Amino acid sequence: MIELKNVTRRFGQTVAVDHIDLTVETGEVCVLVGSSGCGKSTTLRMINRLLPASSGEILVDGEDVTGMDLQRLRLNMGYAIQGTGLFPHWSVARNIALVPRLLKWPKERIDARVTELLQMLEMDPASFADKYPQQLSGGQAQRVGVARALAADPNILLMDEPFGALDAITRENLQLEMLRLQRQLKKTTVFVTHDIDEALRLATRIAVMDQGRIVQHDTPENILRRPASDFVENLVGKQDRGLKLMALRPVRDLMTPHDKPRPAEPGADGLKEDDSLRLALSVMLWQDLRQVAVFDHQGNETGVLLRERLIEGGV
Amino acid sequence: MPSLDEPPNRVITVLGLLALVLVWVLDLGTVQPNRIVPGTGYGLFAAAGWLGAVTVSAGLCVLMALAVLPLRRRYTLLGILLTLALAALPDLLVIFTSAHLPKDSPYARTAVGAGFWSLLFLLVLMLIEVVGRLRIGRRGQLGILVVILAGWALLIRQGGLDSLSLMREFSNRPDQFLQALWAHLALALGAVAISFVLAFALVLKMMRSEAWRRPVFGVVSFLQTIPSLALFGLLIAPLSALTAAFPLLQSLGIRGIGWAPALLALIAYSLLPMVRNTFVALTEVPEAVIDAGRGMGMTERQLFLQARLPLAIPVIIEGVRITAIQAMGLTAVAALIGAGGFGTFIFQGLGQAAMDLVMLGALPTIGLAIAADVVLSTLANALQPRPAAALPQ
Ligand SMILES: Nc1ncnc2c1ncn2[C@@H]1O[C@H](COP(=O)(O)OP(=O)(O)OP(=O)(O)O)[C@@H](O)[C@H]1O
Ligand SMILES: [Mg+2]
Numbered sequence: 001m002i003e004l005k006n007v008t009r010r011f012g013q014t015v016a017v018d019h020i021d022l023t024v025e026t027g028e029v030c031v032l033v034g035s036s037g038c039g040k041s042t043t044l045r046m047i048n049r050l051l052p053a054s055s056g057e058i059l060v061d062g063e064d065v066t067g068m069d070l071q072r073l074r075l076n077m078g079y080a081i082q083g084t085g086l087f088p089h090w091s092v093a094r095n096i097a098l099v100p101r102l103l104k105w106p107k108e109r110i111d112a113r114v115t116e117l118l119q120m121l122e123m124d125p126a127s128f129a130d131k132y133p134q135q136l137s138g139g140q141a142q143r144v145g146v147a148r149a150l151a152a153d154p155n156i157l158l159m160d161e162p163f164g165a166l167d168a169i170t171r172e173n174l175q176l177e178m179l180r181l182q183r184q185l186k187k188t189t190v191f192v193t194h195d196i197d198e199a200l201r202l203a204t205r206i207a208v209m210d211q212g213r214i215v216q217h218d219t220p221e222n223i224l225r226r227p228a229s230d231f232v233e234n235l236v237g238k239q240d241r242g243l244k245l246m247a248l249r250p251v252r253d254l255m256t257p258h259d260k261p262r263p264a265e266p267g268a269d270g271l272k273e274d275d276s277l278r279l280a281l282s283v284m285l286w287q288d289l290r291q292v293a294v295f296d297h298q299g300n301e302t303g304v305l306l307r308e309r310l311i312e313g314g315v
Numbered sequence: 316m317p318s319l320d321e322p323p324n325r326v327i328t329v330l331g332l333l334a335l336v337l338v339w340v341l342d343l344g345t346v347q348p349n350r351i352v353p354g355t356g357y358g359l360f361a362a363a364g365w366l367g368a369v370t371v372s373a374g375l376c377v378l379m380a381l382a383v384l385p386l387r388r389r390y391t392l393l394g395i396l397l398t399l400a401l402a403a404l405p406d407l408l409v410i411f412t413s414a415h416l417p418k419d420s421p422y423a424r425t426a427v428g429a430g431f432w433s434l435l436f437l438l439v440l441m442l443i444e445v446v447g448r449l450r451i452g453r454r455g456q457l458g459i460l461v462v463i464l465a466g467w468a469l470l471i472r473q474g475g476l477d478s479l480s481l482m483r484e485f486s487n488r489p490d491q492f493l494q495a496l497w498a499h500l501a502l503a504l505g506a507v508a509i510s511f512v513l514a515f516a517l518v519l520k521m522m523r524s525e526a527w528r529r530p531v532f533g534v535v536s537f538l539q540t541i542p543s544l545a546l547f548g549l550l551i552a553p554l555s556a557l558t559a560a561f562p563l564l565q566s567l568g569i570r571g572i573g574w575a576p577a578l579l580a581l582i583a584y585s586l587l588p589m590v591r592n593t594f595v596a597l598t599e600v601p602e603a604v605i606d607a608g609r610g611m612g613m614t615e616r617q618l619f620l621q622a623r624l625p626l627a628i629p630v631i632i633e634g635v636r637i638t639a640i641q642a643m644g645l646t647a648v649a650a651l652i653g654a655g656g657f658g659t660f661i662f663q664g665l666g667q668a669a670m671d672l673v674m675l676g677a678l679p680t681i682g683l684a685i686a687a688d689v690v691l692s693t694l695a696n697a698l699q700p701r702p703a704a705a706l707p708q
Contacts, residue, residue, distance in 0.1 A: 050610055074612035085607025089626055089700035099611050132701055148611070158610070 001026045007056030009042050016042040018212035027186040031199040034209035040192040041160050048077050048158055078149030082161040084141045086133040092144050093129040099152040117147040139170035157189040175201055196235055208232050220248055245315045246278040251294055251305055254313050261300035270295055277314050280305055321389055326444050327382035334437040335375045341430035344411045349422035350669055362411040390448045397442040398459050402466025409475040416478050424480035426671055453693050480671040498655035503642040506581030514589035539587040543645055547652045550576035577654030581645055585638040592634025596627030625700040636691035643684040
């Protein structure tokens with residue numbers, strides 16, 4: 001658990017972070033979102049003490065960070081940033097091994113962990129371990145950056161616009177990857193972005209920042225339904241909210257289940273239980289369907305989604 | 316079917332033609348009855364006889380032909396031929412001396428003429444072109460150099476060049492030559508080493524406190540702008556005053572003239588390239604890399620030793636290389652204030668209008684500069700922390 005209590009950070013005259021309170025529960029993904037210069041990175045960097053706070057208190061699992069040994073604090077926090085910050089003279093494997101080596105793990109354990117992480121991020125260890133950052137695409141480099149942050153299995157992940165420099169498709173792939181990993185690993189995560197869609201997709205709770213303050217801290221759904229101010233309302237997109245809300249919920253929520261799963265007929269197409277309602281709507285509109293079949297991971301048909309149901313209950 | 320031939324090479328053709336013209340127009344060598352009297356010049360035909368003249372001309376024609384004929388491996392052939400030609404080139408001088416040096420006159424000597432120098436120079440240019448085309452690496456280049464120098468050393472060993480006035484100047488003073496070599500090396504390398512340590516300490520200070528950056532760069536850049544002779548001269552007065560005040564210094568060999576002011580001046584000149592390269596190298600590591608490392612728990616010391624330093628080393632050595640080449644040359648000038656080294660021969664030779672004595676000082680100076688270049692660039696390559704494929708282009 002991370003707690004910020006009345007934390008302020010000044011740079012000379014400018015107040016970058018202005019008396020904020022924020023609690024990130026264990027296992028939760030807290031996304032800091034807001035326009036450029038509103039103090040997101042400053043907030044994040046105070047947690048691992050890359051910047052000292054001017055005043056206020058920051059607690060990690062109840063312990064004040066200012067009293068903790070700097071290395072011990074940071075070694076237990078994965079840190080991934082925009083532009084990766086990979087060491088250019090180290091291979092992918094050596095980069096991922098950064099923290100395990102600082103922790104003096106035995107070599108076999110490090111090697112096994114590097115292989116495991118590369119596989120987890122869907123990069124073939126045989127072809128990527130010995131590559132150098134210069135030889136990777138932006139998306140691959142960013143994956144390595146995430147793998148490096150996860151390497152020593154830290155309790156906390158700090159991520160500062162890790163996908164900021166990527167094209168839309170690669171970015172979406174990595175976001176889905178993050179979701180998948182997070183379901184598995186349940187790390188306490190603070191994630192900075194200025195992309196509201198990224199925030200809605202990844203967050204368990206979103207902290208909207210403006211001029212150094214947190215103007216709203218709530219679940220994605222509540223941020224969409226009950227924006228606390230015009231600023232938040234504009235940020236999430238006034239008119240667009242219906243679709244964004246639908247994007248948050250899976251098809252599973254509204255489908256009419258069959259009594260028991262039926263094996264699918266070959267070639268039948270439809271939706272997966274995890275697909276969003278927004279995608280379901282799009283499919284129905286495009287194919288002009290009144291209902292769509294829904295399949296589980298094994299490919300069995302588990303129910304159908306009706307158009308009326310979707311329109312009535314989607315938002 | 317498309318041709319696999321490499322396209323003809325114009326550079327080598329032009330250089331070859333130029334060499335052919337110059338070697339026929341200019342004197343290959345001169346014979347002097349003694350050191351002072353101006354000598355008689357001999358052209359290619361007169362100097363080397365028809366056999367030598369034909370060999371040289373035919374050789375150049377073959378080179379040009381290889382450069383233009385439709386061939387698949389033209390550069391390999393050219394490279395081999397040029398290396399052999401350069402290794403055997405001094406044989407021309409042997410033929411020349413054996414034909415024209417008066418046997419009965421002990422003071423008579425031969426000197427290398429403009430024709431020979433031109434031929435040497437143009438062949439080297441051709442070889443450089445070939446080496447570039449073949450993308451021969453550092454080791455290959457070194458190998459070629461060794462073959463050529465071995466050819467020359469063999470000839471010198473056998474005494475074939477003893478009557479060359481350059482060799483005469485050398486064999487008149489082998490002890491002085493060795494002494495000059497050591498003095499030259501000690502001064503230049505000493506200055507490089509001391510300025511390296513100084514520069515490194517300064518840069519560490521500059522990295523910690525920004526307030527030091529501007530003044531340090533200001534001073535070292537200013538030092539670099541003083542003409543070398545003036546700097547050597549300027550140091551005479553204060554050092555004389557110092558040693559007059561502290562006789563102890565005198566007993567250490569520190570005087571207004573001699574090695575002390577020379578060393579000081581050389582260090583002053585070496586500081587700018589050293590400080591600039593070291594500073595740039597250590598600070599240009601991307602901030603994101605340092606930030607990520609620090610954020611993941613590396614100490615400042617680990618960051619310095621594992622990231623900044625290894626990434627900086629090739630650039631730092633590049634600074635040492637520039638400095639060393641510059642110091643080798645400047646040390647020659649330092650002879651003017653009695654610092655010793657190869658400059659002594661140069662200025663003596665100038666004073667006596669004995670060009671070959673000048674050469675005896677100048678050629679080894681150039682040689683030392685080239686050696687410094689070769690050694691340090693090889694070292695920089697060897698210490699490159701990442702493979703070539705991983706370098707930003
Ligand atoms: N090292 C610094 N020195 C002075 N001012 C700073 C420093 N770092 C940040 N600031 C200021 O603090 C404010 C907040 O900066 P911060 O980097 O936290 O913004 P951000 O929300 O991360 O913005 P972005 O989305 O552009 O990354 C800005 O006004 C910035 O100019
Ligand atoms: Mg930022």
